Amino acid sequence: MTSGILVYAETSDSRIHPVSFELLGKAREIAEKLGLEVWSVIIGFDVKDRAKELIYYGADKVYVYDSEHLKDFNVLTYKDILVDLVKEIDPEIFLIGATPLGRSLAPRVAAALDTGLTADCTDLRVDEEGNLIQIRPAFTGNILAHIKTTSKPIMSTIRYKVMPMPKRDESRKGEIVIKNPPEKIDTRIKSLGRISKRTVNIADAEVIVSGGRGLKNKEDLKMLEELAKLLGGVLGVSRPLVDEGWIAKEHQVGFSGNTVKPKLYIACGISGSPQHLAGMRDSQIIVAINIDPSAPIFRHADYGVVGDLYEVVPKLISMIKRIKGVSGS
Ligand SMILES: Cc1cc2nc3c(=O)[nH]c(=O)nc-3n(C[C@H](O)[C@H](O)[C@H](O)COP(=O)(O)OP(=O)(O)OC[C@H]3O[C@@H](n4cnc5c(N)ncnc54)[C@H](O)[C@@H]3O)c2cc1C
Structure with missing residues (x-):
């Protein structure tokens, strides 16, 4: 057999x-x-x-x-x-x-x-x-x-x-x-119901805009989220932001977080550590925005912008809004 x-x-x-x-x-x-x-x-x-x-x-x-x-x-x-x-x-x-x-x-x-x-x-x-x-x-x-x-x-x-x-x-x-299912046995484990539902399914997202330690404070994640939403995507982060308690772990990309394979991955203020790359290097198109031209992320990016994310991201947002005809651009 x-x-x-x-x-x-x-x-x-x-x-x-x-x-x-x-x-x-x-x-x-x-x-x-x-x-x-x-x-x-x-x-x-x-x-x-x-x-x-x-x-x-x-x-x-x-x-x-x-x-x-x-x-x-x-x-x-x-x-x-x-x-x-x-x-x-x-x-x-x-x-x-x-x-x-x-x-x-x-x-x-x-x-x-x-x-x-x-x-x-x-x-x-x-x-x-x-x-x-x-x-x-x-x-x-x-x-x-x-x-x-x-x-x-x-x-x-x-x-x-x-x-x-x-x-x-x-x-x-x-x-x-x-197959004949086994008789129900008392495993002393009782399901009391679901206490939370995943709010984001980052592993299946086609577009991810991720922020790293280049962000100065938690509120600035909103700017990246706005860009992500305009592109029909979701917000990702590097691990230090989760460790800081800025955002839930389900947004974390990398070795100890989620493996992602979107069509477009925009890394903002992320250096490109091996642990971060382990979770996103198979993305179809990687765009990196970083002030440091020697940041390792640029070696894996299809497009690199050497610049301050606080200047580049708002410009991207207003350009996309203009193209889409969204007010406030
Ligand atoms: C066991 C283990 C598991 C780990 N798992 C993960 C994981 O799953 N995911 C993960 O991400 N990390 C993981 N890490 C952590 C990892 O080693 C790195 O510490 C982490 O990825 C670094 O995050 P970062 O790139 O955001 O920060 P940094 O390495 O500090 O990089 C910040 C970058 O921002 C740039 N920058 C600063 N200001 C600006 C600005 N204004 N505009 C643009 N760029 C700017 C800097 O030039 C720099 O390149 C793990 C580590 C260990 C030991």
């Missing part, structure tokens, strides 16, 4: 997180090199109908656990399901998105299976000998570690937006296996 690569399909309100499709695309590529199948597992409520989406994005077989008591993510219940499934189907490789949910689930599954886990990978490759090489930033992003695991299954979590999104192909065929 052909073995496989298992991909965990993360859901929220029965919607599949796009990182799962990215992982299926990568799994397909590796599976073809290693002669494996691509399997996926989806857990939740009302998720049965979603299984075919996973096939359209590359799965050969999808295991479905669908039950009302699985509606809300419960790390212990989900962990037990995944551990039992892995023991039953014995995949060679198991991939999980490095989302907040995946980061809490994967280590528990790996520990229960007594296998290794390479967390937060940014790429996966197959070497000449057919080994899976897991690539991830190390030493705060200054080097890229290439990791080979000898335990089985090889388990990795992979960041969102680092792998290309595969094409959705409705002509793909695959098998859907409906």
